[in-house]
Amino acid sequence: MRDRTLWTWHIFAGAVILVFLGLHMTIMHLNGTFPTFNNPFGGEAESWQNVAARARNLFFTVTYVVMLGAALYHGLFGLRNILLELDPGAGLRRSINVALSVLGLALFAFGAWVAATAPGVVSRMGG
Amino acid sequence: MPDTRMKQVVFHLRRYEPGKDREPHWEQYKIDSPPGMTVLDGLWKVKELFAPTLAWRSSCRMGICGSCGMLINGRPRLACNTQISELQSDVVAVGPLPNFGIIKDLVPDLHPMFEAHRELMPYLIREDLQEQDSPTGEYWQTPHELERYLQFSYCIKCGCCMAACPTMATDPQYSGPMPLGQAHRYNSDTRDGGFAKRRELLEGGRGPWRCHFAGECSQVCPKGVDPAKAIQMMKQDLVFDLLKLRVRKPAARLVDKPCGKRREDIPAAPPRTVTG
């Protein structure tokens, strides 16, 4: 794909991250200001009950996957910008493109599996 | 009262003699500087008094030709357009424009910039090749349409923007602010029909996507051309084109020529009243 298309998706992904990561940061780190905002059990946002409750909520599952994809794309494209601007030469340029694509897809597959799996399911299966 | 006092300034000049020096080095020359003296005048003084082999490029000495772009006290400027007094320093450090190779002393190798400029086809492109090569007339254009590119057409290709651009500092693949700005100057000209041809290069890695708006090119431009503005407008154009939002108009048509026939109802001139 040409840089124009990739760049346009980079901006679009940035807008998606702005909304969802803004929400994520509000829930996790501004919980002092908004105490019960999606922390159904109150207290620490990262306590097990709150984490498990969010993980069972379909809204959070979907937004985690969307945010994961958008953030991976946005971040790795930004890294590609920086690496390519260091003038790596034609061969390395190609390797950077391939390596970042593979890394992104692998992390997305892993992260999406985690988000779509019920909390604690692996330990219940004896894994 | 204007300050008429003569003061002494020290010129720190970046010298490099190809075939002799392995690396460029600094040399210092102390000269008298009357008020109103430009950096270019100072260079002539140094050449006359101390360094006859000193080399630089200059021509018009009035900010028109774009030959004397140099790195003056850390900032790319035209030597002829910069008075020593405005530097507010007793030291005038002059080096060749960075991000270009050094040919000798203060002479940068501008070839890569002009090559990138050429590749982006900085001229009107018409569907009718016959008309493009041997024009028979003028094209329609309103004053409003002229204003859409006039600012960018004041570019004198001095290369100051290329020397200030952070991306140019590492990436020789990037076309750079001057060539991209000029590509936009023609893309936004209503007489031009070459958007699709230039897009071939602009939508790839050499296009405006390596610009992140550090804004330097526009801050240093000695003609107020604002290449950063042109590049951002170009991105809008290209992204709108990708999203099928770009309004496409055919290139402006030729102005109708006078048909050459004399009107028949024009009365004849009255007979002469003065004889002799």
Place this chain on the structure above:
Amino acid sequence: MESHAHPNRLGIRGWVGGGRWGFERYLYTLHRITGLGLLTYFLLHIFVTSARVFGKGAWETAMSAVSGPAFKAGEYLVFAAFAFHAVNGVRLALIELGFAVGRPIEPIYPYATSVGRQRPLAIAVMLIAGVLAVWGGYNFFFMD
């Protein structure tokens, strides 16, 4: 295309070279640094939070591994970096899509540039990012 003359590219020094430049140059550098920092954190974050599929015990072990004042300070840096990168990102998106740089004008000395045109936006970015960083800091260190 590279010339055959003596090379004189500034290299990475040219990326960070501030000093004599406008303050947008610092925003450019800071945007890169915070971007790299956020990406590093995010990649680690994916692995740390994946502990939740192994149940309560594994989750609490993972959370205790990343607790303590050093991690808390680090997390706050991530929050502040996010605040800056997000707000500055909105500014950059507006500019780079051609909406905040103005229209072509007649260049009359002293020249007005697109940099000056977007300057109020850049100042607003710094103010909003500052407010968010202080708000987050208060929450991090005094309310948690």
